[in-house]
Amino acid sequence: MTLTRAADTAVPLAVVTRRRFKVPITLAIATLLLAALFLFSPRDGVSTFKLGEPDAALSLADIGVPTAATCWIVLAVLALLTLWAFWDAWSFRPARLWLTIPFAVLGVFAFLVWAGAGGLVPVPSLLVGAVSLSVPLVFGALGGVIGERVGVVNVAIEGQLLLGAFSAAVLSSLTQNPFVGLLGAMVGGVLVSFVLAAFAIKYLVDQVIVGVVLNVLVTGLTGFLYGALLVPNEATLNDPARFGRVPIPFLSEIPVIGPVLFDQTFIVYLMFVTVVIVSWALYRTRWGLRLRAVGEHPQAADTVGIRVNPTRFWNVSLAGAIAGIGGAYFTLVSVPQFGKEMTAGLGFIALAAVIFGRWDPIRATLAALLFGFATNLQNLLTVLKTPIPSEFMLMLPYVVTILAVAGFAGQIRGPAASGKPYIKG
Incomplete structure (x- = not known):
């Protein structure tokens, strides 16, 4: 055998590939679940989709489809897409986004056709409700993306949402100005993130533990203040002025x-x-470059003059302010007053949206919208009186969260320095 120098011969690099069946298996499970639903709980009649209001300036007619035939035809298409996904995996090709998105859309459509048998599915109301329920999740997810991109795991999103909702309710009630309540919510979110940053960055305490403790602390504190202050002084401290809808002329029609x-x-x-x-600034500005550098390689960022820990501190505070706006939505838009533990674990759903969205603002927003849609779908199923037990409908948003993170997120890697404290020198 003759040995030659690398400069004389080009040696091809070995490419190691393996078949990834996680997405195809997830699609197969979804297809089988729909098939079992259509087979063991068949529904007949006509499913009508309402696309607009009859008195609107621009309106679309209602669309009716035969329930049973449409369900089985769409199920056959889903089965073909699933087989296509398995073929891609067997051929060492990654999961195609243009394949999974139509699968999700058709799967939801088939489910709505089955649920709306003999009834009416109001599409605009379904989408409006989904966006409304997603607002706290989107703000919480954006705060989580900024925090983790800069190197701090923001498990305290739940506490930031809750204290933001409490602060917004109190200040808006005192001033009868929703904008003051909004500013108060941002301050509340910053206070929680300030404590998180102080313990995680300065005192090097485990970030996940600090986040969990802060969530418990804020839950107990707001619960105590609610009983001690808001309940006996409801007219003064828990009757906030709220934001009303602002329709944009013509576009809203x-x-x-x-x-x-x-x-x-x-x-909204x-x-x-x-x-x-946030999406533009994270990838197109000097601020975003520094933030991502600190979260990926703080040592390298330090060598070029970036102050790592102050950068982390102020960006975690910014993340808390953004999450606090999501808390304000509860008391300034959604609910007329503050209630004990009213965030109901949505901060953890927002954290799941960060992971499912691969620490990207746009993807995390889409993930939050997905979870909001699942929550609103649960409400629609109750109105349509589907044969699904109510306990299963209450589980729907969380089942969607688990399937999304475990089934579609795949093997993903967050920012390299996320969760790791930085000690200079």
């Missing part, structure tokens, strides 16, 4: 998407703007 995007409250419009700004 567009069928289906008009009510969803252009007939919303100030906080602020959510759209925040998602765009």
Whole structure:
């Protein structure tokens, strides 16, 4: 055998590949569950989809489809997409996004056709409700993305949402100004993130433990203040002025998407703007470059003059302010007053959206919208009186969360320095 120098011969690098069946198996499970539902609980009749209001300037007619035939035809298409996914995995190809998205859309459509047998499925109301329920999740997920991108695991999103909701209710009640309540919610979120940053960055305490403790602390504190202050002084401290809907002329009359995007409250419009700004700034500005550098390789960032721990501290505070806005949505839009433990674990769902979204603002927002849609779908199923037991419908948002993170997230890697304290030198 003749040995030659690398400069003289080009030696191809070995490519190690393996078949990944996680996504195809998840699609197969979903297909089988739908098949079992259609087989063991068949429904007949006509499913009608309402696409607009009859008195709107621009309106679409209702669409009716035969329930049983449509369900089985769509199920056959889902089975073909599942087989295609298995073929891709067997051929060492990664899961195709353009395959999984149509699968999800068709699967939801088939389920709605089955659920709406003999009834009416109001599509605009379903989408508006999904967006409304997603607002706290989106703000919480954006706060989680910023925190983890800079190197701090933000498990305290639940506490930031809850204290934000409490602060917004109290200040808006005292001033009868929802904008003051919104600023108070941001301050409440910053206070929680300030404690998280102080213990995690300065005192090097485990970030996950600090986040869990803060969630318990805020839950107990707001619960105590609710009973001691808000209940006996409800008219003064727990009757907040709320944001009303602000329809955009003409755009709000567009069928289906008009009510969803252009007939919303100030906080929802602020959510759209925040998602765009964070997504652009994270990848297109000096601030975003420094933030990502600190979260990926703090030693390298330190050598070029970036102050790692102050950068982490202030960005975690920014993340808390954004999450606090999500808390304000509970008391300034959704519910007329603050209630004990009213966030109901949505902070952890927002954290799951961060992971499912691969620490990207746009993807995390889409994941939050998915979870909001699942929650609103649960409410619609109750109205349509489907034969699914109520206990299973209450589980629906959390089942979707588990399937999304475990079945579709795959093997993903977060920021390299996330959760790791930085000690200079």
